[in-house]
Amino acid sequence: MTGSEFVPLSLVPMLIGICVAVACALPGNFLLLRRQALIGDAISHVVLPGIVVAFLLTGVVASVPMLLGAAGAALVAVAAIEAIRRLGKIEPGAAMGVVFTTMFAGGVLLLEMSDTSAVHLDVEHALYGNLESLIWLDATGWSSLLDPQALAYLPVELPRMAGALVVVALFIAVFWRPLKISTFDEGFARTIGLRTGPLGLALVVVAAIAAVAAFDAVGSIIVIAMFICPPAAARLMTNRLEAQVAWSVLFATVAAVSGYVLAGYGPLWLGAADSVSAAGMIATVSGVLLACAALMGPARR
Amino acid sequence: MIWEALFLGLGYNATLVTLGAAILGIAAGVGGSFLFLRKRALVSDAISHATLPGVGLAFVVMVGLGGDGRNLVGLLTGGAVSAAIGLLCVNWLSTRTRLAEDAAIGAVLSVFFGFGIVVLTYIQTMTSGRQAGLEGFLLGSTAGMLQSDALVLALAAALTLALVLILRRPLTLVAFDPDFARATGRNVDRIDLAMMAIVLAVTVVGLKIVGLILIVALLIIPPVTARFWTERVDRVLLGAGIVGGLSGYIGAAISAAVPDVPTGPIIVLVGAALFLISLLCAPGRGVVSSVLHHRQYQRRVHLRQGLLALAQGQPIYERLTQRLMEQRGLMRGDGVATEKGRAHAARALLDEARWHVVRNDQAYAAAAERYDGLTEMQKVLTADQIREIDARLPAPQGAMP
Numbered sequence: 001m002t003g004s005e006f007v008p009l010s011l012v013p014m015l016i017g018i019c020v021a022v023a024c025a026l027p028g029n030f031l032l033l034r035r036q037a038l039i040g041d042a043i044s045h046v047v048l049p050g051i052v053v054a055f056l057l058t059g060v061v062a063s064v065p066m067l068l069g070a071a072g073a074a075l076v077a078v079a080a081i082e083a084i085r086r087l088g089k090i091e092p093g094a095a096m097g098v099v100f101t102t103m104f105a106g107g108v109l110l111l112e113m114s115d116t117s118a119v120h121l122d123v124e125h126a127l128y129g130n131l132e133s134l135i136w137l138d139a140t141g142w143s144s145l146l147d148p149q150a151l152a153y154l155p156v157e158l159p160r161m162a163g164a165l166v167v168v169a170l171f172i173a174v175f176w177r178p179l180k181i182s183t184f185d186e187g188f189a190r191t192i193g194l195r196t197g198p199l200g201l202a203l204v205v206v207a208a209i210a211a212v213a214a215f216d217a218v219g220s221i222i223v224i225a226m227f228i229c230p231p232a233a234a235r236l237m238t239n240r241l242e243a244q245v246a247w248s249v250l251f252a253t254v255a256a257v258s259g260y261v262l263a264g265y266g267p268l269w270l271g272a273a274d275s276v277s278a279a280g281m282i283a284t285v286s287g288v289l290l291a292c293a294a295l296m297g298p299a300r301r
Numbered sequence: 302m303i304w305e306a307l308f309l310g311l312g313y314n315a316t317l318v319t320l321g322a323a324i325l326g327i328a329a330g331v332g333g334s335f336l337f338l339r340k341r342a343l344v345s346d347a348i349s350h351a352t353l354p355g356v357g358l359a360f361v362v363m364v365g366l367g368g369d370g371r372n373l374v375g376l377l378t379g380g381a382v383s384a385a386i387g388l389l390c391v392n393w394l395s396t397r398t399r400l401a402e403d404a405a406i407g408a409v410l411s412v413f414f415g416f417g418i419v420v421l422t423y424i425q426t427m428t429s430g431r432q433a434g435l436e437g438f439l440l441g442s443t444a445g446m447l448q449s450d451a452l453v454l455a456l457a458a459a460l461t462l463a464l465v466l467i468l469r470r471p472l473t474l475v476a477f478d479p480d481f482a483r484a485t486g487r488n489v490d491r492i493d494l495a496m497m498a499i500v501l502a503v504t505v506v507g508l509k510i511v512g513l514i515l516i517v518a519l520l521i522i523p524p525v526t527a528r529f530w531t532e533r534v535d536r537v538l539l540g541a542g543i544v545g546g547l548s549g550y551i552g553a554a555i556s557a558a559v560p561d562v563p564t565g566p567i568i569v570l571v572g573a574a575l576f577l578i579s580l581l582c583a584p585g586r587g588v589v590s591s592v593l594h595h596r597q598y599q600r601r602v603h604l605r606q607g608l609l610a611l612a613q614g615q616p617i618y619e620r621l622t623q624r625l626m627e628q629r630g631l632m633r634g635d636g637v638a639t640e641k642g643r644a645h646a647a648r649a650l651l652d653e654a655r656w657h658v659v660r661n662d663q664a665y666a667a668a669a670e671r672y673d674g675l676t677e678m679q680k681v682l683t684a685d686q687i688r689e690i691d692a693r694l695p696a697p698q699g700a701m702p
Binding site: 124 | 337340341342343346393394397398399400401403404406407408410411412413414415416417418419421422423426436439440514515517518521522524525528529561562563565566567569570573576580586588591
């Protein structure tokens, strides 16, 4: 494949896939160790009503109101889960199940009842996005990466996702020590004066930022997969947090790249005419990686 | 239209689907209660998402064999097989590796669903077979269902409910106290397997009606709702069955009247409305009841502290205390105690003095545990005991002016 074909058609989706995968895998490591792995699942479900409400209020499909709506919905969900858990003394898993299914159902109903036929907003898109469609038509080859005119027409999802990745990475880097201590020994963290409550909430908010930014480009299924599978596979490779995070970034990148390639070209190699969903294939590859780690990882038990 | 639907007036198919949804709701509510009591509610999320690749592959296989791929039984069988594989993966990951169950659930859920999407997008490019309607498995659609399919679903829902009712007692026992069940010689692993089989059956039957994304709500919301109303297992089961049945019935009826909207979200939202009502209004655990209880407690504390302040001749500055004391005629507006107020205050002080004796005496350790600064001694000790305590009280130091 030449640069003139690869750069406009595949480079941008691939980069977005990598950004999504890494941005979700990084906080996923901590969520996994804190037994909050399913927070990612819950967040990615409640993003839908947030986006729909934002659309109904503003009437346009624009990124800023949608990001705000989705972030608002994520906070409402976290608050509701906490309230149900405390008021009803319900176990967190069940409280989460009540909240995210209800909010998702509300989102679907709002979406179906309101007239969104003019805009690109439907449930299938929310679930598995459309990574393949994020092509960079103005690029002509590798030289376009240095051409400001072509760069101006880069799909907006790429800088947004890269920005989310930077935010997530910065948060993890800045709060590395407190996060590590409070994840492994919350009681100790509290005795040395760390505020574990706000820190835990901040972690969930950062995860929500990653999920919301990713949602628009790739749909929710890949978000859930990337929150859990790369960190879980990494957990089976090592006993050190630093190494685990490094492994998870590696796994996430491998899943994103090979998933995209397999979805785009795999069916052609097998003789079929069309490609399959890249988001679904990335999730599948991450599952295969996890399965390999579960069967052969040095620290699997 | 909606009234007609609620009273089953929309034709044979709609009636069958509505009744099927109601039966499914009851089975899901009762079956979900066991899952909820075992604290494994979200396992059902993994099971339901794991049906998608099976449904898709079943379609591909049926088209490959020359059919049009619309046979509901075939599709549901495929879904059941892949859901069972998903369940095995969850169990294997959480018992044979160091991963916790929640991570195993999330991994299986997302990977199976992702693979299902891959299969679905492959099906979209297929030229043969009638693929329209496969999306209906995501969010449920009962509009335009074939009569034979509706009959199959209603029957399967009834069978599932029968299975739940037959296995009710061992499941309750294991859900409530697995250690006791094991100690009395029951095979807990096998009963757990039966529970999962029920969840699997509910999921598969619910695929067409509620859809695989939201079927988990039908398993979780009813028991959580019922839990607000009672502390007893059998009543949780009953309540969850009622809530689930109502959600399925009303939801499917509304959806039959408004055919454009997918059925699943409506059923879930009916259940969520019942949940919200319970969250607010349930006696004991509900929000309103908690607030009332808290307010009552607050008033008792303020009154008691106000009376003790009166008895010791201290001024009262706290607004709520002042208001409560005035409302009850214990104190005048200028802070001076009334006749009644002085009597009550003296009694409160005496009670407090008695408690002081009780709490310093090991012999009354059991009674001393009940001390909370509010309970009157008469409610804890007998008249004889109180007389004995009174004898030990220090002599009065002269009356207050």
